[in-house]
Amino acid sequence: MKLFDVYPLFDIAIDHGKGCHVTDTEGIEYLDLYGGHAVISIGHGHPRYLEALNRQAAKLVFYSNSVINPLQQRLADLLGEASGYDDYQLFLVNSGAEANENAMKLASFATGRRRIIAFSKAFHGRTSLAVEATDNPAIQAQVNQNGVVTLVPWEDSEALARELEAGDVAAVIIEPIQGVGGIQVASDRFMRDIRDLTARHGSLMIADEIQCGYGRSGKFFAHQYSGVRPDIITMAKGIANGFPMGALLIAPTIAPVYGMLGTTFGGNHLACAAAIAVLEVMKDENILANVNETGAYIMEQLKGIPGIKEVRGRGLMIGIEMEEPVKQLRSDLIHKEHIFTGASGKNVIRLLPPLCLTRDEADIFISSLRKLTGVG
Numbered sequence: 001m002k003l004f005d006v007y008p009l010f011d012i013a014i015d016h017g018k019g020c021h022v023t024d025t026e027g028i029e030y031l032d033l034y035g036g037h038a039v040i041s042i043g044h045g046h047p048r049y050l051e052a053l054n055r056q057a058a059k060l061v062f063y064s065n066s067v068i069n070p071l072q073q074r075l076a077d078l079l080g081e082a083s084g085y086d087d088y089q090l091f092l093v094n095s096g097a098e099a100n101e102n103a104m105k106l107a108s109f110a111t112g113r114r115r116i117i118a119f120s121k122a123f124h125g126r127t128s129l130a131v132e133a134t135d136n137p138a139i140q141a142q143v144n145q146n147g148v149v150t151l152v153p154w155e156d157s158e159a160l161a162r163e164l165e166a167g168d169v170a171a172v173i174i175e176p177i178q179g180v181g182g183i184q185v186a187s188d189r190f191m192r193d194i195r196d197l198t199a200r201h202g203s204l205m206i207a208d209e210i211q212c213g214y215g216r217s218g219k220f221f222a223h224q225y226s227g228v229r230p231d232i233i234t235m236a237k238g239i240a241n242g243f244p245m246g247a248l249l250i251a252p253t254i255a256p257v258y259g260m261l262g263t264t265f266g267g268n269h270l271a272c273a274a275a276i277a278v279l280e281v282m283k284d285e286n287i288l289a290n291v292n293e294t295g296a297y298i299m300e301q302l303k304g305i306p307g308i309k310e311v312r313g314r315g316l317m318i319g320i321e322m323e324e325p326v327k328q329l330r331s332d333l334i335h336k337e338h339i340f341t342g343a344s345g346k347n348v349i350r351l352l353p354p355l356c357l358t359r360d361e362a363d364i365f366i367s368s369l370r371k372l373t374g375v376g
């Protein structure tokens with residue numbers, strides 16, 4: 001049987017990983033500044049994480065959400081403490097798109113309204129409503145085009161106010177730092193305008209923290225730089241260091257009703273064990289401090305490298321916009337320097353490394369980049 005060929009692939013098969021490095025089936029080791037698309041948070045093969053997974057797998061991998069799962073409550077307690085959202089409610093799912101899908105559905109339930117506002121260049125996932133809220137018609141099928149979502153220009157508070165005045169908007173969904181859109185950091189003013197305007201017009205604010213959240217920006221959530229508290233916060237990627245999981249934090253003002261949301265696999269025992277280990281390691285190893293230090297160091301070191309138009313981002317979510325397309329540069333980074341990076345559009349290199357990246361590992365990247373741009 002053939003694989004359904006939807007991914008343009010690098011001709012590399014990763015066999016194993018340790019910390020911020022991965023090794024392919026040929027035995028070549030790579031520095032991982034991509035984190036498997038922002039997924040690896042505490043590092044590949046972390047011993048405490050593996051121990052927690054193995055221990056739980058030997059006991060119980062899965063049982064359904066029709067019985068009490070004490071691991072879910074333990075995760076909720078740790079997450080409340082780590083994020084500062086102890087008063088919110090936790091709903092567990094399996095992926096980022098599923099988290100956003102549920103967030104928008106919940107907003108519609110809670111407000112009795114059916115319109116969603118998203119922003120230009122947004123990416124919220126590939127399921128029905130999540131992809132309708134994504135600014136890319138090429139990945140929307142006709143069944144996704146239901147006229148539910150209005151796209152508003154990024155940072156345009158006046159346009160947002162005009163839309164909200166209609167009184168039919170269930171939620172405004174925003175990535176506090178756009179990922180696929182090229183590492184665009186929403187200004188504090190824009191975040192506060194969204195919070196004020198949604199509150200004034202009876203709409204909910206959803207922060208999509210799937211890529212920028214869970215410590216990646218240097219705060220637990222990227223929206224916390226602006227001091228706002230959204231009604232719903234979605235997360236996935238780094239939450240379980242590679243084990244598939246997603247989650248919603250839901251404000252106490254939104255009341256649950258039996259059956260309004262549900263999932264077979266969401267919050268299963270093995271996923272919870274993985275996510276608990278991630279939060280324990282993040283705390284014990286002071287991962288947030290490392291994100292801030294190493295992120296600031298990279299930003300500083302990038303200054304003065306020729307061909308860079310702009311560096312954007314926060315913490316270890318860094319976009320390097322080059323003056324020229326980055327396809328060849330990324331290919332050279334992988335094949336000649338053995339460094340994985342991500343990209344956004346044609347000109348932006350995206351760094352989404354494991355959050356335990358060290359200064360020495362950052363130096364390897366900086367000297368490779370200097371070499372490839374002709375100054376090393």
Ligand SMILES: Cc1ncc(COP(=O)(O)O)c(C=O)c1O
Binds near residue numbers: 179180208211236237
């Ligand atoms: C901001 C954002 N939202 C949603 C998603 C969708 O997540 P998933 O691929 O887990 O469905 C992504 C994935 O890249 C993302 O970056």
